[in-house]
Amino acid sequence: MIESLGRLRKDRHDEARAWKERMGKKVIGVFCCDVPEELIYAAGMLPVRILGEHEEASEGNLHFPTNVCPYPTSCLDQALKGRYDYLDGVIVPNVCDMIRAMHGAWKLNTAIPNVYFLEVPQRISNHGVEFFRENLARFQRSLEEISGNSISSESLKQAIDVYNRNRDLLHRAYEMRRKGLVSGVELQEMVLSSMLIPKEEHNRLMDQCLEEAGQRHPAGDGVRLFISASMLDDTDFLQLIEDCGGWVIADDMPMGSRYFFYSVDNEAEPLEALAKRYLARIPCPRKMLPQARFEYVEETLAGAEVQGVIIHNLKACDCHLYEYPYLKEMFEARGLPVLFFRGEETEAELETQRDDIEAFIEVLRG
Amino acid sequence: MVTSTSAKKHLQTTLEVPALRKKYYAESLQQGTNRKVAWCSNGIPSEILEAMDINAVYLENYATVCAAKRLSSGFCRAGERAGFSQDVCGYARILMGYLLGGEEAPEAPYGGVAKPDFLVVNSYSCDSRMGWFATMGRTLNLPVYVLDAPYQPQGGCTEDVNVIYSESQLEDFVAFIEEQTGTKLDRDKLREKLDLARRSHDIQVDIFEMRKAIPSPMGAGDAYTIVWPGMYLTGTKECDEFYQRLHSEVSERIEKKIGIVPEEKFRLLWSGLPFWYNMALLNYFEEFGGVVAIENAYFRYQKSLPSQHKDPIKDMAISSTMRRPYADDIEQRAEITLDIVRDYHVDGVILAFNPSCRLMYVLQPELKNVLDRHEIPNLSIECDMADERTYSEGQIKTRLDAFIERMLSGRK
Amino acid sequence: MIAAGVDIGSSTSKAVLLNGDDILCHSLINTGAESANSACRTLDEALERAKLSASEIGYIVATGYGRVIVPFAQETVTELSCHARGANWLFPSVRTILDMGGQDCKAIRCDAAGHLENFTMNDKCAAGTGRFLELMARVMGISLDEMSELSLEAKAELRINSTCAVFAKSEVTSLIREGKDRRDVLAGLHSAIAARVYNLLRGIGVEPDLVISGGIGKNIAVVRKIEERVGLSALLPEEPQIVGALGAALFARERIMLGKE
């Protein structure tokens, strides 16, 4: 069952089109982990994460210059090539320069309707939570218009339950990864597939996957690694690391623990709970909270007996590039060697990284 | 390899700015102790700092001073040696090089800047600023205040939710400054500073309005310098008087039909930031009858709104929500650029692709597509606005010469 | 009155002598490391061929990378305008010119009268330039002409991934060492150049007719690959390397006709 998750990611466009036809409902594209998908789900629509491809962004390059983060350019390129023609809307959160630029770029260059900008405060304060809650209320009204369904407090609480359950399942897989029952690639496939199919369907799949993984005897002779990465929209990089004898047992990736680490408090008023969780949840570097960011990294590091760290940041990603010297210092202060890659999402890139990963793992084996 | 540096100034008043700037930095350096020192980014309400008598040092401006004095390669290299990638903003690398020093860093202009007590940065310009200021905060172990506001990519709106949030962030900002200085904000003084700042802004809008005249009375060569007082001496008498003098000089030049060049053959718009270490490029076209009549960075085109509320903080919150200072969505930018081309009778656009300034850089290709669709001649040149090492004279001059030939051939 | 155009390119220097409407002769030499006098050498050679003396030249226009240091030129015009004018003179129906020179690659749009309309240049990276092919020919131990013929016989096309010229060279050597057929490697190289050049052309939009000038214009294999990509067949000047110098000579002729001595 676990192997089939990769297929869900690779055939995501056909899967979404098929779901749309089968259910006669709408599909909404989402950028980044900052959009409360529960609201889209409660409106009876399918939220799908927009991903790029490891291919030349021949169309995207006509709209964005070269020295920018390659992920959003690749996403626009996919849209311009008609791969996202089934979308009934796109939600662009106020996250970073390049994602913000997606709002103008998709409106100007694609025929996809409802390109919606979600205001997200850049500073965490109680006023910020109130402002974000108000914006979620506005967001809810727009989703009701797009879907034609109303979102009751009940249906929202139910959606939060389904999402929290998915987070628990992913958390258990995260613990199993430490014990060597689930590989780093498999966990990332679980997270990626979770972002692409209806949640309760993914919960059923996860039940089977965890059950299957539970019967395995722990592998884990590989070199134990922590992966800190910005955007990785497929599992090629982690696959390369595990092919070279690495064993990814902890991470802080948006396509990893950052997506499910904290759940939503379903006792409180739903919008308030969503605002608190999605604003203050795992701080990604751009939230300007260095302390909380490093505490989170330390939390994921604790009890993982990691031997080395691989940091993979996409080129021209200011949020990660400013943090890198300090993150590196933090790891090296704990005696953890660090290997750094500046990712460009080109096809030929993986081959050039193999040599360094093999050397790093040989060094860590001692 | 750069041959020339500062731009030729066509107006007498512009020549006053370097002295103002030198005095500003000298004063800021001497009285470090009795006034709290704040290292600030652009785009923050400097009226509040002015009203609370904060000694504000604007780092981006200091970076352009370092670049103009041809020190950028030394500072950038020192910044990069300290681990800051060449992808990130040229200003940040210069300041990190200045801050972390090392033998790579050259001698700082004006004897450096006053040591800070705290840092202030806004969140709605670019990620680089936030990352850079967070890094400096960690290095100096000092508090960094992030001034947040709704992003509003489609420009101004009147949503009271946005006004309430903007107001709350301004009040938090005031509370933070009060805590740092131990003094209370005098709201009447802030009102006075606000009115003064608005007046000098409105005069600038009049001056920019006058720049539509043919022949162009004031080009980008002067413009990038004359905006300095309005940005860094906000709410002061000196700043207000400066713009009065500038206004009269420009209107006199229009009456007497004094242009930058005797016979104007083509008018250009410079889109994006200039290359601070080679501002003379802005005069390069004059020899061929061309003028850079207008620029879209620091473009003053909307008069300040009348006062929206008795309380100055509420007033600032309402007006900044109604008129977003940073409309960066490509649709707004394209509209503004097309308006400029129409209103300023522009014949061609120079698109300065500056790879390390994400905010300006991201928009340029789309601007080029819009200009091409409207058949407005344009030229793209790629070079960092602050890091001199990316400048290649031969390649830039070949492109500029060819573009001039194209502009002149269109004339025949 | 003879009009002269001198094009000091980064790799080769060319001169064209024009009398009225007919091209008297042209010359082409390697710019080499001592470029200051290569302008004189290339003009002298043209004069010798045309059996003329320097005094008979009415006006000289210099163009190209080294145009600024041509001592005897009355005027300089950029290679962009010169290529537009020269290509238009050879083929009046031309609207798009792709000039693949020694060190750079230029995509140019012009109007019916040969005026420069729009242009974009890649002088930042050697991939897709004459020197890239020279480097590859040297690595594979064959001449530039052989490169073109061999590539046309290729059965398959091997992917060349590196964009940087220096690394494409080592990628080619390792492919050959693995025993891959040289013709397939060449086909891969030529298709990589065509892809790169196609991106450049898209920057200014391609309008028929298309002219390909510059040294690589002689490499039929590259020309065919570009035509495939662009979807247009290209007009090829007999002497693709002198289009710039010809344009400069045409500007010189224009100045003579305007009475400028």
Next chain:
Amino acid sequence: MAFGGIDVGSVNTSVVIFEDARILSHLIVSSGELDSEPRRAMEKALEAAGLDWGELATVVATGRGRSGVDFAQKWSSEVVCQARGAIWLFHTARTVINLGAESSRVISLNEYGKVQSFATNDKCAAGSGLFFESMSYLMEVPVAEMGQLALEAETAEEVSSRCAVFAESEVISHIHRGVAKERILAGLHRAVADRILDLVSQVTIYRDIVLTGGVARNPALVKELEERLGFAVCLPPEPQIVGALGAALLAGKKSG
């Protein structure tokens, strides 16, 4: 008992035959030639050492093409082999700067000689052997003489471009302006030294520093690097075989 180390690079292949703490023979052959085929290269090295295959106990292969060496008992990364070779040559080595044909790498060692971190530059050609080769073709100066010629210049002509190919077009424009070759070369070596320092500054470096790789034979580059580092570097007599030497040492440890 003799041990073999073979470093199969994309541009050159080098072999070291090692026996009771001595280098019996070494061989460097560029991969264009026939002898660069691993088995033939090993045979030629054995011949030079007066040995035959039987007397060779174990062989370790390294370098980008190491997986193609079927007669090796172990394959090891360049990082580990460069470090081990450098330590054997200079016991106080704490940093290795490998300036290879195609890529450059800095390796930081702890006080026990174990690798603690490394950084690689295989994306930009500035400072690589290939870069000097294409510069030599451009300036019509043999690679071996470029360093010497650069040292003769009193003043350098600044080459400010950071990317190898930009640097080449800038050198061409200097040539066009008639700048003397040695001044251009001096400027070029400074630019390359800066690029190498960009790489070196990605790890914390401790003394002593060992320079390895063919490019380390360039005296002008060594001088520029020493000026920037602020202290002298250790130069092996044969910098190009340090990787193969490390592999041979590993072969000895493996069967020892």
